[in-house]
Amino acid sequence: METIVRKNERSWAIELISQINQFSSDNDLIIKRAGGESTVSEYRGQSMFPDVILYGDSDLSSILQGWELKMPDVPITDEDFVHDAKRKASALNLNSCVIWNFTHVKLYVYDDNSHDYEVKETWDNDTIRTRNDVQRYKSRWESTLQSVLTSVNEYLISGEVKKRFIGEVLTKTSISNLVNENKYNVANSLRNAANRDTIMSAHIDTWWKDIESEYRGDEEDKFAAYAKSTIVSSLPT
Numbered sequence: 598m599e600t601i602v603r604k605n606e607r608s609w610a611i612e613l614i615s616q617i618n619q620f621s622s623d624n625d626l627i628i629k630r631a632g633g634e635s636t637v638s639e640y641r642g643q644s645m646f647p648d649v650i651l652y653g654d655s656d657l658s659s660i661l662q663g664w665e666l667k668m669p670d671v672p673i674t675d676e677d678f679v680h681d682a683k684r685k686a687s688a689l690n691l692n693s694c695v696i697w698n699f700t701h702v703k704l705y706v707y708d709d710n711s712h713d714y715e716v717k718e719t720w721d722n723d724t725i726r727t728r729n730d731v732q733r734y735k736s737r738w739e740s741t742l743q744s745v746l747t748s749v750n751e752y753l754i755s756g757e758v759k760k761r762f763i764g765e766v767l768t769k770t771s772i773s774n775l776v777n778e779n780k781y782n783v784a785n786s787l788r789n790a791a792n793r794d795t796i797m798s799a800h801i802d803t804w805w806k807d808i809e810s811e812y813r814g815d816e817e818d819k820f821a822a823y824a825k826s827t828i829v830s831s832l833p834t
């Protein structure tokens with residue numbers, strides 16, 4: 598029997614990122630690179646980072662925009678879908694975001710009058726209605742993608758869509774939220790590493806013995822406390 602390989606949502610996100618990087622490189626856009634969701638972005642079911650982040654440099658020091666991606670079976674009007682995109686844009690102190698489900702694309706830009714992200718531009722591919730259509734009509738959404746990137750680039754040039762440097766994001770958003778988003782993933786990695794490495798385990802034990810009183814009432818787990826300390830010390834000043 599012939600093996601049938603079907604791409605899942607994450608596979609198509611990777612494909613989209615690849616297409617963005619290629620188009621940006623070929624056309625010398627302000628958008629210099631696209632990246633996928635961080636591997637340490639999950640905390641209690643909440644994801645801090647968008648599915649796709651557009652960067653203004655190869656060093657990933659300036660964030661231009663976040664995109665939320667779904668397949669065509671999730672309506673572009675889905676409240677959770679829209680809310681998630683806006684929430685992440687706000688968390689990263691960005692004034693725009695894009696939601697994409699291959700059938701429709703919407704660009705949202707923050708409006709000072711309504712104090713909310715409002716639809717600025719839309720794109721439609723009504724021929725794409727199912728997950729199978731994403732592969733079948735790949736050339737059509739690729740064309741849409743190029744149109745979206747061209748428009749976003751123009752908004753960046755005009756200044757209507759604003760970039761943020763990583764330092765600004767960390768300064769203007771809650772550092773505590775950033776730490777809490779990541780500490781449990783880091784703590785689990787530390788715990789696994791300490792189980793394999795007795796020297797590292799002894800180091801954390803010694804550190805915890807000296808500092809435990811400072812974390813009383815905040816962190817009872819030494820690995821979570823050490824993870825928090827590590828994350829905070831790595832943040833740019």
